[in-house]
Amino acid sequence: MTTIDLEDQFMKRVAADEKIEPKDWMPEKYRKTLIRQIAQHAHSEVVGMLPEANYISRAPSLRRKAALLAKIQDEGGHGLYLYCAAETLGVERDTLIEELHSGKAKYSSIFNYPTLSWADMGAIGWLVDGAAILNQVPLCKCSYGPYARAMVRVCKEESFHQRQGYEILLTLCNGSAEQKQMAQDSLNRWWWPSLMMFGPSDVDSTNSEYSMKTKIKRFSNDELRQKFVDATKPQADILGIKIPDSDLKYNEQTSHWEFGEINWDEFHNVVKGNGVCNKIRLKERQQAWDNGKWVRDAATAYAEKREQRKNESKQVA
Amino acid sequence: MNSKKNYILHLADNGLILAQRLGEWCGHGPVLEQDIALTNIALDVLGQARYFYQYAAEVDGKGKDEDYYAYFRDEREFKNFLLLEQPNGDWANTIMRQFFYDNFMQLVYTKLMSSNDEQIAAIASKAIKEVNYHLKFSSEWVIRMGDGTEESHQRVQEAANNLWEYTGEFFVPAPYETEMVSQGIATDSASLKNDWQNRVNEIFAEATLQVPQANWFQSGGKIGIHTEYLGIILTDLQYLQRAYPGNTW
């Protein structure tokens, strides 16, 4: 078969909602697009551990401390499944990690914002995991099998994180005036960056078209962003805190909450590396990796020695 | 009743302070799998601490909850081993601290499973399963590093040498402990020394490590006289509860 025939057949399978599996033929562009997206997602899970890890030692109750540890550990687990899914496309985890450290690969810009209070542990769960869920639920039906399957498991845990985060804020909002203020301040700081998590507006989104065509992606950035605002506004009302957008208003005709202009200048700057935490996050990841090198080397050396001894004892016997 | 409360708090404080240290690794492990594994241990020892704090609250009978004992006691009231408040250092240091402690706690919990106190026995029966796993994990890593590369061997030997002086405290009973032993509630920790030492010898032999010979040991943790590290740990741990007292979180 010629490449054109193969490509044709591939597109037919995708159109019929068949899953593409690692051994199947796939266009190079599809493979590259998937690797980029899955790696970016994996890096986001792992870098995303850092802003929350900032509060483990200071969690205000033992129950919250345990829940936060478990939540961050889940994110590490997500990173692991995703790196495995990426590896099915013929790329090594270590290569991807090096690309993260060199700045060649991206991760979600939201993690370049600082966590400045306990309420941020709530806001991250509610808004950041919440936005991630909206991005990821459609990925459970993504055309690439291993990615779709990883997402099913990840999404279950993300919904749990979201409820847990919301519950942190609910407790604060039912608490003292200071606690409620903490929650409001946190919403003020995380609201706009959360909207930016859905990526550039459809008219400016460079990678979207091909992803939509090959069913890696099923909804546009703007569609998902709108869903997020519609779902989140009533939840903020229950908390009794105010979304920091004076243009936010309900449109009876469309049944959607219309929202104000996103500061895309800020978005592009944070993506470019100008966020307050970009350098800190990358440095912390890089350091963890570099400090771990001798440990990984020791594990490899020991495994090799063991293998060798096993073979030697077989020869003797 | 005070001795019983103090003994339970000693067990609880061990778990909490170790969890606090292990939590610092979360997101910073040498590789994702080990990051996750270490957080598992942190969660287990934190869980054990919570059971003991809840029971201490019951024994204390003042209507306080677990968080009161974790967040509103001062440095001098904490009764954890000095070993557990020592900084993480590198992976070798963290693992060696863990191995010394797991090795000891496995012996303690095994005995406590038949404590005269039903509640302590029940917590010990649950904890032993976790500690068995922790001990396997830390022993394997001691061996892997000892018999790995030249660098890992040297690092893990150094960790053993540095932490050794904090292990003597395990085997010197605090007054509240002695009283609990006499009531059949606690186990005589001095009697565990041989088993503990034998296991160190065995694992170190397999790891091609030298067992440290120093015989001067630090002590004080069990009776609330700590190294300088504990105060800083508590500053972090207790900050929110102390800054905004009387709130629910």
Ligand SMILES: [Fe+2]
């Ligand atoms: Fe996640």
Ligand SMILES: [Fe+2]
């Ligand atoms: Fe995610």
Ligand SMILES: [Fe+2]
């Ligand atoms: Fe999550």
